Amino acid sequence: MKTENQKAWFFVLPVLLLVAFNALVPIMTVVNYSVQETFGNNVFFWQGLDWFEQILRSERFQAALGRQFLFTFLILIIEVPLGIIIALSMPRSGFWVPVCLVTMALPMLIPWNVVGAMWNIFTLPDIGLLGYLMNHTLGIPYDMTQNPFAAWVTIITMDVWHWTSLVVLLSYAGLVSIPDAYYQAAKIDGASAWKVFRFIQLPKLKTVLTIAILLRFMDSFNIYTEPFVLTGGGPGNSTTLLSIDLVKIALGQFDLGPAAAMSLIYFAITLLVSWLFYTLMTKDDAQ
Amino acid sequence: MRKRTLIPILYILFLMLPIYWLIAMSFKTTGEILSGFSLFPQTFTLENYKVIFTDPTWYWGYINSIIYVSLNTVISVAVALPAAYAFSRYRFLGDKQLFFWLLTNRMAPAAVFALPFFQLYSSVGLFDTHLAVALAHCLFNIPLAVWILEGFMGGVPKELDETAYVDGYSFPRFFVKIFLPTIKAGVGVAAFFCFMFSWVELLLAKTLTAVAAKPIAATMTKTASSAGYELGLLAAAGTLTIIPGAIVIYFVRNYIAKGFALGRV
C-alpha cells in the first residue's frame, strides 16, 4: 500500500529537472519556431498555424508519412510473429539457452550507424556477401542504390535482423514463466498444439507482447540512423522515412519554421498511435 | 523437438552472417575488397586495426564514446533511484501524470530534438563536451531507468522499509545498506539498458559534438563519406564497436531473458 507523502517530490526533483531541461526547453523552442518565420538576425514574424498547414498539405510530408507507416506496418507484421515463433521453438532450459539468448541479443548492442554500415558493405552488388550471392550466384539482379524495391527489402531485412531479438527475448521470458502443470493438463485434455498456443501460451504472453509491440512501434516509427546510413534515404527519396526527412529540413536546410511544425506533428502522431495501441491492448484487463 | 530447434539455429546463423562479413572485411586490405569478392580474406592483414590503435582521431572516438556512455549510465541510474522509490512507495500530487509524462519522452523521435538540442547545448556552452551527450541521452534513459527500477522495487515488500525504521536506520543508511542490495538485479538491468541505448545512439551524439568529444560513431561516418570508402578501416572500426556490447551481454547473460521483461513477466 502506498502512503500519501508530498515530500516524495524531493525524490523526483533531480529526475524532473534533468528531463524537463532536456524536454521542456527544446519543445518550447520548437513550438516557438513552429509559429514564426525568420529571415535571420533573430528577427521573427508571427505565422500562426501557417507552417502546420503547409506541412500537412505538402506532398513531400505526406509521402514521407506514408512511407513511414508502411515501414512500421511491415516491421510489426514480420517481427512480432517471427519473434514469437522463435521463442516458442527454443528449449525451456538447458545449457544452450544462455548461449542462444546471448547471441540473439548481440545485434541490439551494435551502434546504429555500424548496423547501417555493416549492411551497406554486406549488400554491395559485386563485393558484398549478400550482393555477390544475389547477383552472381543466384542471378537475381540486386542493387539497392538503383532499385527502390531492393532498397525497401534491404531496410526491412536490416531492421528484422536488428530488432526481432527484442520480441524473442521478451516472449521467451513470458513463456518460461508458465508452470509445467498447464502443459500437462493440456496433454491430458487432449489439446492440439495450436490450442495450447491459443489458450495457454498466448494469454500468458499478453503483458510482454504489449511491451514488445509498443516498443517496436515507437522505435520503428522514430527510426533514423540505420536506414540513413544504409541508403541515405534513396535511391531518390524512396526510402526517406519521416525522421530522415525531418533532419534534412531541420539540420540540412535550417528551415526552422517548417521543421518545427513537422516535429510537433510527428511527435503528436507517435504519441497518439502509441496511446491507441496501448489502450487497445490493455482493454481486456479493465473488465 | 528435434525439428523445432532448427528454427533458432537458422535464426542465429542469419544474425551472425553480416557480423561475420564485417569481421572478414576488417582483415582485408581495401585493395582486396574493391577488386572483387572473396569469402575469406586472401591477404590477411592487421593493418586496419593498426591504424585504429595508433591514430588518435580513431581511438579517441572509442574513448569519448565510453566516457559519455558511462557518464550517462551513472547519472541516469543515480537520479532514477530516488524517483523510482518515490513512485513505488508513495502517492503524491500529480504522481500518475508525472510518470506518464516521463514515459512520453521515451517515445519522442530523436530527430525532433536534433536541432533544438544543438541550440540549447550551444547556448549553455556545453557543445562538443561529453557531458552534453550524457545529459542529452538522459532524456530517453531516465524514463526507462525509472520504469525499470519501479518495476523491481514493486517486488520488495514495504515491511522491509518499516522494519528498518523500527531498527533505527536513517533513510540514507537504509537505502544504501538494505534496499539497494535487495534490488541489485534491477539496478543491473537499468544500468544495462542505459548503457545499451547510449552506446548505440548516433544522431544526438553526432549533433552535439565536433572534435573534442566526438564519438566513434561520428568518426566512422566521416570516414565513409570523405576519405572515399576506406572499407577495410571502416569494417575494423565497426568490429571494435561490437566488443563492448558483447562484453556487457556476457556479464548479464544469466539475467538476459528476465531482464528484458523488465521484471514485469
Add this chain to the structure above:
Amino acid sequence: MAKITLSNLRHSYLPNPNGPEDFALKEIDLDWQNGGAYALLGPSGCGKSTLLNIISGLLVPSEGRILFDGKDVTDLPPDQRNIAQVFQFPVIYDTMTVRENLAFPLRNRGVAQAKITERVAEIAAMLEVEEMLDTRASHLSPDNKQKISMGRGLVRDDVNVVMFDEPLTVIDPHLKWKLRSKLKELHQRVRATMIYVTHDQTEALTFADQVVVMQDGEIVQIGTPVELFERPQHTFVGHFIGSPGMNVLPADEGQGGVTVEGHPITLEGEVTGSGGVAQVGIRPEFVSLAKTGLPGRVRKVSDIGRHSVLEAMVGDTSIKAVIDGPVPAQGEAVHLAFRADQTRLYRDGWIATEVGA
C-alpha cells in the same frame, strides 16, 4: 473405470542409476480396484508424485509395467489413457468461460454438441457451479477454480481414473473441509477410481477407503484408515498417522522377553524373527497412568481441549500418553501402563509380533 495394476515398477530420474538411493521409486507392485477411493500418503520426497505421474502417463517408468484392466498402457501418452488429473494449483483456461472450460476435453475429442451440453450441465450441477457457467474463468476464486479443474477431469464419462495431486494446497483452510466433503460426495456419485495424493493425513483418512502409505520410494502399508491406525505394519505408519503419532521406543530383546529401559513389556502376541533394531510401538491413546508400570517423571503436559497429552521421561526415553481428566503436574513421578493388545515389537521398522490364535 478400470482396475489398475502396477507391476515391478521402479523409477529413477538419473540416466544411469547405480544403487537403490538413485531410485525415486524402489519396487512397486500394486493393484488399485475399480471404483475405489485411494489415498497415497507420505511425506515430501517419498515418491508419491512420481508414482502419480507414472500412472497418468506424464512420466515413463525406468522399469516395470502399468496395466489398465489388463491392457498394457506403459507406453501410451496421457491423452490415450483416459485419465484425469487435478494439480496442486488450479489449472484452468483463463480466457474461457467456466462452461467452455468444462466442455474443452469433450470438444477436443470430437464429442457431439448435444452430449457436451448435457454433460457440462450434469457436472456443473454436481459441483454446484451452475450460476458461474458463463463467467470468465479468470474471475473465480481459487477454490472455485479448483472445482472447475476437478470438473474438467470428471466431464468425460470414459475416465479410467481421476488423480488428485495435493489439490487443496492453495485453498483457504476454512474452505478445505468443504472441498474435501465435495470430493467424497463426487466419488460416491461417480464411482470412478480415484487416487488422492497428499502428505496430510486428515485429507487422506477422510477421503479414502484404502490408504497407501509411502516412504522413500516404497509402499510401507496399505489398509483402511482404521487398520492403519489400529495396527501399523511399520513404525513410520504408526508415527506418521495419528496426532500425536505412535510412541516408538528403543527396546531390548532378552531371554525373558522384551524390555524398555530395563522394564519388562507385555506384547500383543508372539515375537517373530530375530535380530535387527528392536523397537516397541504403542499409541499414546493406549498409554495410561497407573499405580504400577514403567516409572517416569512428567516432563510436559499439553492441553488439547478434549484431552491432554502428557510427555514423561522413563530413563532416557520419552513416552507420550493421552489422558482424559485430571493430569499430574510437571516434574511429578508417575507410572505408565501399556495396553498389551496394542503393544507391538518392531524389527528394523517392520512389525514383529503376531496376534495369538
